[in-house]
Amino acid sequence: MKIAMVGSGYVGLVSGACFADFGHEVVCIDKDETKIQRLLHGMMPIYEPGLAELVESNVASKRLSFTTDLAEGIAGAQAIFIAVGTPSRRGDGHADLSYVYAVAQEVGEHLSNDAVIVTKSTVPVGTGDEVERIIGACNPAHRFSVVSNPEFLREGAAIGDFKRPDRIVIGAEDDFGRDVMREVYRPLFLNESPILFVSRRSSELTKYAANAFLAVKITFINEMADLCEKVGGNVQDVARGIGLDNRIGSKFLHAGPGYGGSCFPKDTLALLKTAEDYDSPVRIVEAVVKVNDARKRAMGRKVVDALGGVEEARGKRVAMLGLTFKPNTDDMRDSPSIAIAQTLADAGVSVAAYDPEGMEQARPLMPDVEMKQDPYAAIEGADAVVLVTEWDAFRALDLARIKAIAKAPVLVDLRNVYKPEHVREAGFTYLSIGRGTSVKEKSRDGELAAVPA
Ligand SMILES: NC(=O)c1ccc[n+]([C@@H]2O[C@H](COP(=O)([O-])OP(=O)(O)OC[C@H]3O[C@@H](n4cnc5c(N)ncnc54)[C@H](O)[C@@H]3O)[C@@H](O)[C@H]2O)c1
Numbered sequence: 074m075k076i077a078m079v080g081s082g083y084v085g086l087v088s089g090a091c092f093a094d095f096g097h098e099v100v101c102i103d104k105d106e107t108k109i110q111r112l113l114h115g116m117m118p119i120y121e122p123g124l125a126e127l128v129e130s131n132v133a134s135k136r137l138s139f140t141t142d143l144a145e146g147i148a149g150a151q152a153i154f155i156a157v158g159t160p161s162r163r164g165d166g167h168a169d170l171s172y173v174y175a176v177a178q179e180v181g182e183h184l185s186n187d188a189v190i191v192t193k194s195t196v197p198v199g200t201g202d203e204v205e206r207i208i209g210a211c212n213p214a215h216r217f218s219v220v221s222n223p224e225f226l227r228e229g230a231a232i233g234d235f236k237r238p239d240r241i242v243i244g245a246e247d248d249f250g251r252d253v254m255r256e257v258y259r260p261l262f263l264n265e266s267p268i269l270f271v272s273r274r275s276s277e278l279t280k281y282a283a284n285a286f287l288a289v290k291i292t293f294i295n296e297m298a299d300l301c302e303k304v305g306g307n308v309q310d311v312a313r314g315i316g317l318d319n320r321i322g323s324k325f326l327h328a329g330p331g332y333g334g335s336c337f338p339k340d341t342l343a344l345l346k347t348a349e350d351y352d353s354p355v356r357i358v359e360a361v362v363k364v365n366d367a368r369k370r371a372m373g374r375k376v377v378d379a380l381g382g383v384e385e386a387r388g389k390r391v392a393m394l395g396l397t398f399k400p401n402t403d404d405m406r407d408s409p410s411i412a413i414a415q416t417l418a419d420a421g422v423s424v425a426a427y428d429p430e431g432m433e434q435a436r437p438l439m440p441d442v443e444m445k446q447d448p449y450a451a452i453e454g455a456d457a458v459v460l461v462t463e464w465d466a467f468r469a470l471d472l473a474r475i476k477a478i479a480k481a482p483v484l485v486d487l488r489n490v491y492k493p494e495h496v497r498e499a500g501f502t503y504l505s506i507g508r509g510t511s512v513k514e515k516s517r518d519g520e521l522a523a524v525p526a
Pocket of ligand 1 (some may be wrong): 194
């Protein structure tokens with residue numbers, strides 16, 4: 074089957090490469106000339122583990138190609154996926170659908186055979202109806218059906234997620250749409266990945282409901298972490314204690330600096346807008362959005378406190394380890410590091426940073442932060458080291474070396490990567506998230522460690 078993928082970003086490129094790997098003939102289309110030129114020269118526009126090899130092998134076997142020409146790219150395609158961005162609209166937080174509608178218009182104008190148009194972008198309920206209206210208004214001479222097929226892949230594990238999904242959700246309103254989608258996903262069908270056929274509106278809402286629910290889970294454990302700090306509990310033990318309950322599950326119960334990334338922040342906001350438009354409030358999600366926003370700056374204040382408070386912090390220097398919203402991606406969209414760096418700058422603290430993949434994208438977002446070539450260069454002369462993203466490279470830092478080159482041995486671990494007793498034995502003042510930092514804490518081995526307030 075020939076598939077066209079309009080939009081070759083994180084989702085479009087991964088999905089396109091995986092569909093090609095399933096044996097389909099895929100054309101990835103993007104209006105960004107530089108991106109397509111890079112892809113044609115074998116260079117990846119994003120960092121995603123395993124993607125370069127997957128693209129290379131499928132280009133070599135002529136199943137995957139790239140173009141900026143939409144008319145040429147969609148010609149002969151039975152499935153035309155829309156995988157363009159749907160960022161928050163400035164001012165009101167509604168999903169900006171202008172890119173999706175622009176593609177619908179172009180597809181309508183150039184449709185040269187019967188095709189199913191599949192919205193893979195995350196779009197609010199009712200967007201499929203509008204895509205159908207726009208294409209229909211172009212009076213195409215061919216049959217078309219508009220289907221919703223939201224994507225659930227996680228950056229950093231995108232290829233595995235796409236090839237072995239927990240489920241595939243397809244919102245189709247007719248047999249033509251359902252039949253073509255069954256063919257598109259046949260290889261996964263054979264793998265017994267559950268495929269859920271639902272209405273288009275249910276499918277659109279499912280994506281938002283999934284992301285909002287996960288955002289609730291993260292925010293819930295983050296608030297439990299704050300409470301643990303006050304009462305002297307250990308949030309990792311609490312998370313384990315509740316996560317082993319199958320009704321709750323252990324995933325997304327890692328306390329940290331607040332959720333970020335290209336999906337949760339904008340999708341929770343867009344869901345609030347939909348709820349408002351339909352006069353059906355989702356108050357839990359409203360609270361989650363507020364709590365999470367406040368948390369990112371609170372993490373900056375936690376670092377200021379570790380430097381001795383507002384008066385003492387001015388003029389000091391912090392090393393930030395990790396900038397991306399999570400490891401194994403270069404995506405900086407809405408990363409907590411941005412708010413943390415801003416809070417530190419507001420407090421007169423200078424910041425040096427290192428991230429294995431995210432510094433190029435981070436630079437324009439935090440112009441005052443000095444980007445360094447490795448973690449130790451960032452740590453040199455620092456009054457505190459802040460671990461923001463749990464890249465594997467930071468899990469085994471040489472504490473003795475850090476102590477020798479930093480100005481002060483202070484480690485603020487916003488991801489609970491380190492064992493408190495291990496770091497404290499190395500002579501550090503150690504602060505983490507929700508592990509009883511304000512009172513005596515019982516360590517995992519059962520020892521009592523005296524902890525700085
Ligand atoms: N990133 C993720 O982890 C993820 C996961 C699930 C769902 N999604 C959703 O998928 C969608 C895409 O997200 P992304 O992260 O891949 O975005 P992205 O910004 O990385 O990529 C979007 C691409 O679309 C291209 N584009 C825009 N308008 C175009 C047009 N008219 N014609 C051709 N190309 C065009 C852009 O140049 C860009 O390369 C969003 O709706 C997002 O919410 C993202």
